[in-house]
């Protein structure tokens with residue numbers, strides 16, 4: 001019996017309610033709509049189930065990979081021969097007390113922002129249009145329009161390598177531009193606490209609507225993508241560099257540099273991971289050649 005069959009059997013024994021899927025197509029779980037099958041995927045419905053999954057995997061020397069809403073992931077066409085634990089939407093919970101919102105790691109940011117709005121709390125408006133979960137957003141220190149997770153995060157509750165519960169204050173999460181201590185994939189975020197300020201609901205709503213309109217006008221939301229493919233290089237904007245190099249609309253198979261926003265590489269239909277990687281390679285090479293700037297991937301890869 002291989003390790004994944006052993007893990008499936010062990011999880012069925014210690015955690016009979018846990019939903020497990022074998023050979024699950026990753027294209028169904030990534031916003032690029034790209035990716036072959038994952039060997040084994042667990043979809044816990046509680047922190048306890050998540051902890052059982054992490055502990056059982058570690059006991060078999062399997063390193064679990066954590067998945068939120070897959071909105072920043074490019075997965076291999078061959079898929080991923082490993083164990084994934086997906087938080088969306090099983091670990092989706094929201095509570096509020098004295099302006100502090102506690103959100104399960106599988107909660108979508110749009111839900112978090114709407115929840116804050118209903119309570120007249122301001123600070124999370126920027127997050128409303130980011131299609132990720134709380135866990136993915138903390139990991140990426142997601143941000144938009146001048147806001148970022150680091151500005152509102154108070155602390156996180158996580159499972160460490162051994163599957164033990166820990167609470168970590170925001171100051172120890174090493175948050176900087178699209179970076180956190182969790183990018184090494186060793187710890188699973190279970191929930192996060194956000195400190196928000198009291199605000200005027202009408203103003204909060206207006207800000208959210210304004211940002212949504214700006215996104216709709218500027219971003220190719222009608223095509224699958226993972227948002228900005230590249231990080232913002234120091235002193236530049238990735239989209240402007242790409243455009244300056246005449247790469248708008250550049251196409252490889254089903255993958256294309258968006259005509260609407262050059263920072264977005266999109267799936268025009270039927271794109272494979274190989275198409276997307278070839279396009280990424282061409283864009284990086286041309287930008288390096290013509291401007292001397294090295295574009296760094298913001299998108300996380302899986303199985304590549």
Ligand SMILES: Cc1cc2nc3c(=O)[nH]c(=O)nc-3n(C[C@H](O)[C@H](O)[C@H](O)COP(=O)(O)OP(=O)(O)OC[C@H]3O[C@@H](n4cnc5c(N)ncnc54)[C@H](O)[C@@H]3O)c2cc1C
Nearest residue numbers: 068069070071072132133135136137139142143144189227
């Ligand atoms: C149309 C579009 C617009 C976007 N706009 C923005 C934007 O304005 N700003 C921005 O910052 N991003 C943007 N993104 C990118 C993406 O939505 C964010 O990076 C988001 O935070 C990813 O969250 P996720 O839940 O989808 O994470 P995933 O893509 O599933 O995972 C991202 C990383 O987080 C890790 N991770 C996820 N959950 C956990 C967990 N519970 N514990 C530990 N690690 C975990 C994963 O292993 C992976 O390394 C956009 C994407 C799209 C498709």
